[in-house]
Amino acid sequence: MAPTTTRLRVPTDPITRLRSRLGQIGDLKDFSTDPYSAMDRLHDRNGPVSWVGTGPIRFALLLGPEANEFVLGNTDLFSWSRAFEGLVPLAGPGALLVNDGERHRRLRSLVQPAFTARAVHAHVATVRAHVDRVVDTWERADVVEVSGAFRTALRRATIQSLFGSRAVADDAPLQARLQTVHEAIDTSSLVRRVQSLGLPSWKRALAARAHVQSWVAGEIARYREAGGDPEHHVLGTLLRSRDADGAGLTEDELSDQLISLLEAGAETTSSAFVWTLYEALADRRVWEALAEEVREHAPAGEELGAEHVERMDLLDRAVRETLRLRPATVVASRMTATPFRFGGHDFGPGSKIVFSPYHTHRLASVWADPLRFDPGRWDPSGDGYRKPRPHEYLPFGGGPHRCVGAAFATLAVKTAIAQVVRRADLWLARKGAHPSGLIGMRPKEGLTVLVTGTHEANKDEEATV
Numbered sequence: 164m165a166p167t168t169t170r171l172r173v174p175t176d177p178i179t180r181l182r183s184r185l186g187q188i189g190d191l192k193d194f195s196t197d198p199y200s201a202m203d204r205l206h207d208r209n210g211p212v213s214w215v216g217t218g219p220i221r222f223a224l225l226l227g228p229e230a231n232e233f234v235l236g237n238t239d240l241f242s243w244s245r246a247f248e249g250l251v252p253l254a255g256p257g258a259l260l261v262n263d264g265e266r267h268r269r270l271r272s273l274v275q276p277a278f279t280a281r282a283v284h285a286h287v288a289t290v291r292a293h294v295d296r297v298v299d300t301w302e303r304a305d306v307v308e309v310s311g312a313f314r315t316a317l318r319r320a321t322i323q324s325l326f327g328s329r330a331v332a333d334d335a336p337l338q339a340r341l342q343t344v345h346e347a348i349d350t351s352s353l354v355r356r357v358q359s360l361g362l363p364s365w366k367r368a369l370a371a372r373a374h375v376q377s378w379v380a381g382e383i384a385r386y387r388e389a390g391g392d393p394e395h396h397v398l399g400t401l402l403r404s405r406d407a408d409g410a411g412l413t414e415d416e417l418s419d420q421l422i423s424l425l426e427a428g429a430e431t432t433s434s435a436f437v438w439t440l441y442e443a444l445a446d447r448r449v450w451e452a453l454a455e456e457v458r459e460h461a462p463a464g465e466e467l468g469a470e471h472v473e474r475m476d477l478l479d480r481a482v483r484e485t486l487r488l489r490p491a492t493v494v495a496s497r498m499t500a501t502p503f504r505f506g507g508h509d510f511g512p513g514s515k516i517v518f519s520p521y522h523t524h525r526l527a528s529v530w531a532d533p534l535r536f537d538p539g540r541w542d543p544s545g546d547g548y549r550k551p552r553p554h555e556y557l558p559f560g561g562g563p564h565r566c567v568g569a570a571f572a573t574l575a576v577k578t579a580i581a582q583v584v585r586r587a588d589l590w591l592a593r594k595g596a597h598p599s600g601l602i603g604m605r606p607k608e609g610l611t612v613l614v615t616g617t618h619e620a621n622k623d624e625e626a627t628v
């Protein structure tokens with residue numbers, strides 16, 4: 164792809180160079196304090212390429228759809244293993260995200276069968292049951308903070324879909340450890356670099372990861388002792404999965420896949436759910452239209468299934484729109500493996516690159532009225548409909564590392580929203596939400612709702628949890 168805007172100014176004398184470096188340190192401070200608005204300012208000032216920080220914590224912010232297209236369309240220029248080497252102690256050396264080239268292709272072909280349409284559909288009943296357990300605790304006129312309870316419920320649904328229903332019987336310690344690991348992952352590489360020098364928070368994260376690993380080993384052993392499991396879950400599929408040469412995952416690879424799927428899947432999905440609920444409640448017309456659609460396609464007393472959820476067009480558009488305005492993954496990073504030139508800048512090997520779905524999803528040059536939550540913009544029969552190009556809308560990334568759990572997550576979020584809508588009438592107790600976090604971005608203040616009604620008829624009596 165041809166490089167775009169050239170705004171390179173090479174400082175010539177030492178004073179100008181020093182000023183430029185100090186400016187980049189100031190930009191790093193800005194980005195660390197409020198990355199969401201800092202990206203706007205940097206893009207306005209510098210165009211698609213901004214260098215931020217200094218020394219070992221210097222990186223290039225590549226912003227806008229052309230930058231996304233360049234990064235995602237030229238995978239051979241980048242190394243995932245180098246970009247994510249700081250994550251290896253938490254994700255494991257066999258995790259998809261930290262692998263490149265042939266090894267990544269082989270691992271991906273072994274993991275993919277766990278996310279077929281059939282496997283994804285099996286997740287619906289699990290999600291519905293865990294959502295019901297949260298709604299069961301609500302009474303009319305309650306004012307409840309729901310983001311914590313749904314985070315636990317959706318993480319529990321992911322654990323159950325990965326390991327089977329027995330695994331969630333007493334999952335509180337596992338949930339706490341996964342939360343500790345997530346907090347270490349959802350931090351800037353600068354903070355992680357400092358932490359990994361031996362700070363207590365890093366030691367806690369490694370200890371939590373070690374516990375998760377031995378819990379996973381126990382589940383694998385139990386599965387083998389039982390000679391399989393009648394439930395259709397990811398662990399069983401991964402154990403049976405074979406590549407073109409008839410080889411499966413090694414023991415270490417199997418464990419790393421399961422742990423990293425737990426890490427990658429749980430927080431992101433609950434973040435997408437909480438934001439969708441927030442946005443739907445923030446615009447009462449959307450909430451009421453959703454309630455009507457859900458009543459039409461999943462009549463009272465009928466168990467909510469994938470076939471119902473997949474007929475709900477407004478729900479689909481509301482989730483797409485939420486993933487546009489509030490993508491769980493605010494930024495993604497890469498490390499250059501081969502020198503290249505983009506936007507008038509030269510990039511040597513070992514340069515850190517950060518690009519941002521969040522920023523592109525809010526650009527006025529791409530989206531009409533970009534900050535407005537408008538599910539209607541996804542209606543192909545609507546006025547002014549325009550199908551976004553792949554590099555303009557990328558909540559699940561793109562290219563060979565595109566999210567392997569995208570369909571699984573989307574169906575989980577839609578099921579959870581539809582089941583809440585079927586079971587309760589809610590009002591937003593407090594409007595206004597500020598983002599927090601870069602991986603699994605969520606509302607800083609949580610989500611507090613007023614329960615104005617509950618509908619017992621749609622409770623899932625058959626659920627196995």
Ligand code: HEM
Nearest residue numbers: 259260427428431432435491492495559560564566568572
């Ligand atoms: C709404 C929920 C989710 C969002 C927004 C999301 C987003 C993403 C993004 C943006 C990437 C690419 C990262 C990059 O290119 O650096 C990714 C990769 C990945 N995601 Fe998701 N994800 C979600 C849910 C899930 C779920 C439910 C699972 C599995 C249970 C999952 C497993 C993975 C894995 C394993 C990768 C790495 C793929 C590879 O490197 O080949 N994600 N996700």
